[in-house]
Amino acid sequence: MDSVGVETAGPAIEVLRRVFGYDTFRGSQQEIIEHVIGGGDALVLMPTGGGKSLCYQIPALVREGTAVVISPLIALMQDQVDALTALGVRAGFVNSTLDFDSRRAAEAAFVGGELDLLYLAPEALASPQTMRLLERGRIGLFAIDEAHCVSQWGHDFRPDYLNLSMLHERWPDVPRIALTATATAATHKEIATRLGLTEARHFVSSFDRPNxxxxxxxxxxxxxxxxxxxxxxxxxxxxxxxxxxxxxxxxxxxxxxxxxxxxxxxxxxxxxxxxxxxxxxxxxxxxxxxxxxxxxxxxxxxxxxxxxxxxxxxxxxxxxxxxxxxxxxxxxxxxxxxxxxxxxxxxxxxxxxxxxxxxxxxxxxxxxxxxxxxxxxxxxxxxxxxxxxxxxxxxxxxxxxxxxxxxESWDGTVAAQKLLSTVFRLQKERNQKFGAGQCIDILLGKKTDKVVQWHHDELTVFGIGADLREAEWRAVVRQLLAQGLLAVEGDYGTLVLTDGSAEVLGRRRQVMLRREPERPVSAAKVLKQRGAAAAADLPAQAAPMFERLRAWRSATAKEQGVPAYVIFHDATLRQIATQAPTTLAQLSTISGVGENKLAKFGQQVLDALGEP
Structure with missing residues (x-):
């Protein structure tokens, strides 16, 4: 289904401003949100911190019914719900951490149409009880978070995700949005296939995080x-x-x-x-x-x-x-x-x-x-x-x-030949295999107890590597392993030759290696050079205000039993400290100060700013 166009932009931007306190969408957020509000399926690849959550939270608040969010993060569902509740959003979760009464209350709220979002773990969908619950409520959309968990070749496979294709089979008219921050082309394709999203619109943002x-x-x-x-x-x-x-x-x-x-x-x-x-x-x-x-x-x-x-x-x-x-x-x-x-x-x-x-x-x-x-x-x-x-x-x-x-990139062919020759002579002449440390000691001409014990000081390669330091030889070993020109085997990590080793020893292949800078630039210096630190540092007059706001936020979060960022993000506190608003109207223009947070915390923020 195609995106529905501008007629849905009104409610979406209104929710963004009123609930979340932001004036504009970022990147492809608006296009994704409009598409899902209009009933379309979507597969979203967007970097962490790129605003993925808004892509299903805003449709959840605009569409009729409850958005069911599938998330593998049972331990974090309470915090996710707390963050939404602080914004005035009606959110709940059902998982194994709830006692009987809390679970019944959450289920009743869902069936009664009193929730905007309901969080579930993927394994819950294997339960007939959960399926009966979902059939009793009105579902506005399904959001599948951390969708890369469906990929069996990925880095965080969860078997329960394989069952999520049945959502479309059971509720064919309910739109689905699957989201992940990491996916190669192969993982992307596997997500689409396993979740039955091949006909969905795919939104792929830049993975770059320049900060x-x-x-x-x-x-x-x-x-x-x-x-x-x-x-x-x-x-x-x-x-x-x-x-x-x-x-x-x-x-x-x-x-x-x-x-x-x-x-x-x-x-x-x-x-x-x-x-x-x-x-x-x-x-x-x-x-x-x-x-x-x-x-x-x-x-x-x-x-x-x-x-x-x-x-x-x-x-x-x-x-x-x-x-x-x-x-x-x-x-x-x-x-x-x-x-x-x-x-x-x-x-x-x-x-x-x-x-x-x-x-x-x-x-x-x-x-x-x-x-x-x-x-x-x-x-x-x-x-x-x-x-x-x-x-x-x-x-x-x-x-x-x-x-x-x-x-620097340097021609390490000769160094590689010396190292590979050492491994070759140990293996072929002595029928022995040793790890990197022994090979490097031989190259450096060190008469250690182990070298003398095995008569390795009698090898023709003994001492031929004195032109490099031990740390440099370790870098050579590491890079030959990385390039597949050397391999390790066994419990003791002994070095062995590969097919590629013969090409180097036979002078048929050049080996380029990396040499670390003598004095790497420190990050602090780098940030200053780039001017990026200015984004994080505050004007002198704003710094005390920022610390007062952080202290107020910490006390408020502790009192309410929620993470500090649920109250306000650091970026919002920095903007408040810099602009120093004196009225609620001025405070309402700060990014991240939505309608509910203004009503709930606005006067407290102004009071904290006004303290001597």
């Missing part, structure tokens, strides 16, 4: 490097730190706390109540750092996350993009920082070799990893490579580490 600065640094002492980042660039900021293992999560959180950074752990091995408590604290308090496995983060609406740091290599570009997208949802400058080293490559390759599933599954995991390694090793703009992965073109961004501190 996020992408930085990938050589891993040395990752926790120390992280601490330096937080102390120099993110003191007092909220952020997320991702680690691969539960043990690393707990050790990193403890390390940060011991060094004066308020940090909380989050992983699937923690008690459910502890996880819920830590998540609630992160959402409700300012300046906390959440250290987590990837079990944390989907659907986190906290707008003022100033950084996302990875201490381990993500398994795919899709996962990396999804996770880094949790930074800077308010549009203000933010960092995506990743520490990456040789052991990451070895570990990820080993995990793929040991993974369950057939050869095709392992090949797919390998392709995901290869794309992630290419992003890490590129000498070109990170953003250009990142967007190209999603099929979008762009020019150099000027706001990533490779743009701001361009690395």
């Amino acid at each position: 996020i600065q992408y930085r990938i640094v050589p891993k040395q002492e990752p926790r120390r490097q992280l601490l330096e980042l937080l102390r120099t660039e993110h003191r007092g900021d909220a952020g997320i730190v991702y680690c691969l293992s539960r043990s690393s999560v707990e050790k990193t959180a403890e390390f940060l706390k011991d060094n004066g950074v308020p940090a909380l752990p989050y992983h699937a091995g923690l008690d459910a109540q502890v996880r819920a408590h830590n998540q609630a604290r992160f959402l409700r308090e300012d300046g906390l750092v959440m250290v987590a496995t990837i079990a944390f983060g989907m659907g986190i609406d906290k707008p003022d996350v100033r950084f996302v740091a990875h201490l381990d290599l993500p398994k795919s570009v899709e996962g990396y993009y999804q996770e880094t997208g949790r930074a800077g949802r308010d549009g203000l400058p933010s960092n995506a920082w990743l520490a990456y080293g040789l052991q990451d490559v070895v570990q990820q390759r080993k995990m793929i070799d040991q993974s369950e599933g057939d050869a095709a599954h392992r090949r797919n995991l390998g392709r995901h990893l290869d794309a992630m390694l290419a992003l890490c090793e590129t000498v070109e703009c990170r953003r250009v490579q990142l967007l190209a992965y999603f099929g979008q073109q762009s020019g150099p961004c000027g706001n990533c580490d490779t743009c701001l501190s361009p690395p």
Whole structure:
């Protein structure tokens, strides 16, 4: 069905202004909203922070009936409903966390037509009880959030999403809108096929998040490097730190706390109540750092996350993009920082070799990893490579580490031949296999106990690599692994040759490698150079007002038991502090101050501004 045109723009823009407090739509929001209001199906690919939620929330308020929102985020449904309720929207949810009376009340409100939006988890639709409930109410539209969860080749597959195609079969006249922030062309196609949205209109926005600065640094002492980042660039900021293992999560959180950074752990091995408590604290308090496995983060609406740091290599570009997208949802400058080293490559390759599933599954995991390694090793703009992965073109961004501190590309063919020769001689002459450390010690001519024990100081390659430092050799190993010119095998990550190794040793292939800049430009300096800091910094006279408003917001949020951003986003408080309105009429012109929030909090805001 085609978009219905301008006649629906009136109610849509009126709801945007009255309820949400914004004057204009962004990007393709208006076109999507009009199409869905008119009864059309839509598949929406839009970056995190791009305003996806409005694409179904506004149609929910304009169309007759209740919008049923399918979301995998049971732990966050209460916060989502609280945020809508603060806007004066009638929202509710039904999931396993509700007691009997609360569930009955929510169900009665839906059947009675008293809800604008009802949130459900995908697994609930397998319950006959839920299906009977939906048949008793009037459904205005179905919204399928985090739609990439339907992709079996994606990074966050949820089997329950496979059943969602039945929504159209059972309610063929109810429009559906599926939304996701990350999808390659293949994932995009799979979403459309599995959800029966091949005839829907597809809206694909640019995936670019220009406010996020992408930085990938050589891993040395990752926790120390992280601490330096937080102390120099993110003191007092909220952020997320991702680690691969539960043990690393707990050790990193403890390390940060011991060094004066308020940090909380989050992983699937923690008690459910502890996880819920830590998540609630992160959402409700300012300046906390959440250290987590990837079990944390989907659907986190906290707008003022100033950084996302990875201490381990993500398994795919899709996962990396999804996770880094949790930074800077308010549009203000933010960092995506990743520490990456040789052991990451070895570990990820080993995990793929040991993974369950057939050869095709392992090949797919390998392709995901290869794309992630290419992003890490590129000498070109990170953003250009990142967007190209999603099929979008762009020019150099000027706001990533490779743009701001361009690395050198050097001819590493001879170095590669030396390393591969070492692996060859160990394997062919001695029938031995060793890891990167032993090979590098041999190249550097180090007579370690292990080198002497195995008589490796007698090899012809012993000491031929003294022209490079140990860190440089580790970078050579890492990049040869990334390029498939070297491989790892076994539990101990021993190095072995590949088909491509023979081309290098036979002088039939040149090997270009990346050399890190000696002194990378700091993000603080970068932001100042670009003038981006001006977007985040306040005029001197506004800073005290902003802090008073934050204190008022914190107290109000605590009193109401909701996250601080449910009251007002930082961006809204900054605008209020800068413009210093003195009347409710002036306050109503601030972006993010809708009708309900003006009535509820307007006078309190003016009082906070007027305090000495």
